[in-house]
Amino acid sequence: MKIQAEALLFDNDGTLISSMESVYRCWTRWAEEYGITAEDFQRVELHGRPAVEIIADLLPAEQIPGALARIEQLEVDDVPGGVVVLPGTKELLTSLPRDRWAVVTSATRPLAEARLHEVGIDFPAMVAAEDISRGKPDPEPFLLAAKRLGVDPARCVVFEDAPAGLAAGRAAGMTTVALTTTHTADELVADHVVPDLSAVFAQAIDGGVEITTRA
Template identity: 50%
Template sequence: MTPVTYYVYRGGMPSPCQLPDSLAVVVAGTAGSGKSTLGRAIAERLRAPLVDLDSVTTPLLDALPSDALGGHWLTSPHALAIRAGRYAALRATAADALSTAGRVVVVAPFTAELAGGAEWEALRTALAPTEPHVVHVDGDPSVLASRRFSRGATRDAHRPDTPSVDPKIDVLSVDAELSTAQQLARVLPALGCRRPVDTDADIFTREFDAVLFDLDGTLVDSTASVVRSWRRFAEHFDVSMEALHANHGEPARTLVSLLLPAERHAEALAHVTDLEVTDAAGLHPIRGAAEFFASVPPQRRAIVTSGSVPIATARLAAAGYDRPAVFVTVDDVVNGKPNPEPFLLAAERLGVDPARCLVVEDAPAGIAAARAAGCAVLALTGTTAEEELTADLVVDGLDAVRVEVTGSGALRLAPTVVSLYR
């Protein structure tokens, strides 16, 4: 398949996308998952036509008298036939958009399609010869139910409870707990829209003795897990989520001290630790992180996290990482990030000068700590807005760069040519 360069716009600046000459993106998810919002955002970034099941069929169905259907169209005795007709209209509209524009983003629950079988084959046939990229948005059922209740759509009152689907086809899973920007940061690179690497950055001319890795959002894609755990914490203790979002990357004890009186700190820390350890199951590495981490000699790498030992250990194990010899957690320091103490301690334990350390981070608090320690900083998008990442280099995945060992034994960072169409 021939790659074609398109440009998407982030903050007014164009970024190249190596897209195939024909591209279909299918965004699936149950009601309340945020699939329509994400689908629209993808379509805007790709400048592709958006075909949404609700936009194509719901106005017509809502205009029909319910007595003609034997009830609301979602619960009508003819519901199966109505579904078949809705999806037939969706497929035909999507096929027209794809054949004329070369790209299309299609949004619907796609419950039956995710299970494979005849419905999935009908969708594939409609979009042929392009093989669709399927993005599946899913999340905590209680959150999705709350969103449906909050939006107050009439059809939701008639919608039967539909459990989340375990896809039987290949999908890119996206957590509904993430913001749209965070979801885009995971979807766009998979479609070929990569953040350009500044190959002239000074960081590529430097030599290092060690690499110090943050954990959450850097090695492990735990952002949704963190948000979910702290949301449940906020609901349990009846506190605002705003302070949590504003202080991402700082230790839990700092967040707890901002939100609750001193006499409740121990209880709160124990509660959030239990939430985060329990939610760690099923976490995965960040794009390219496992390979990048493995490429650094074991004696020259460390993990420096704001998490506690139980939380950090659970997330490392879930994502398949071996615990490094130098493993600095919040339990090892008096002052956590954004104070430089965690990175200074890691450098000391490795026996290296902090000024010859490369720090890999994703959060402003961690970047501030690394800079204060005198380290160079490589930042990853996906958690925080790019304009807040004041690092020596910003990338959208650790597969965009690599570590090389020079003839003298020093470590150097080098850009990687990423090709999605091999």
């Protein structure tokens, strides 16, 4: 399948890199520190959502700022040895013009930067949790990335592994490519589905990028 686009927008965790073991390790410790029961914790979806939204589901408003600072500290401290680059990531990113892609993450900027730097990924642009007022599945993060790159949203391709992120990409009017790195294909609604970025190839063309995918 060939797709022509002007910009590529990548989710981070589960798409470019994986820190899932670190995420669950840190959030489990955080929940224990804040006295959250295992039952309440298990009911909350962690993946693909901003930390502040997760915390708001579990704690009263007055505790959110301190709790947010604590989970960020735990996750940043756990970055060394807690992050792996996913197949195809570096090969795809190095084939792209630097002004044609961005990272769009639900994580805070310090955490996302620490994770990417840990595996040697140098990114040209990023939209992080601090940049938006509404996280995925709202389209705001992807629309902001398109605006910063100066590209029509309809000419963007979103790469995501989480249902919330794919919903955000669809709501932004963008082409969506789902990766089955954290969810099965039947859990993901997208224009194209691939196992990971090793199934995606790109080459620069006049005015953008041509993407080829294989299932």
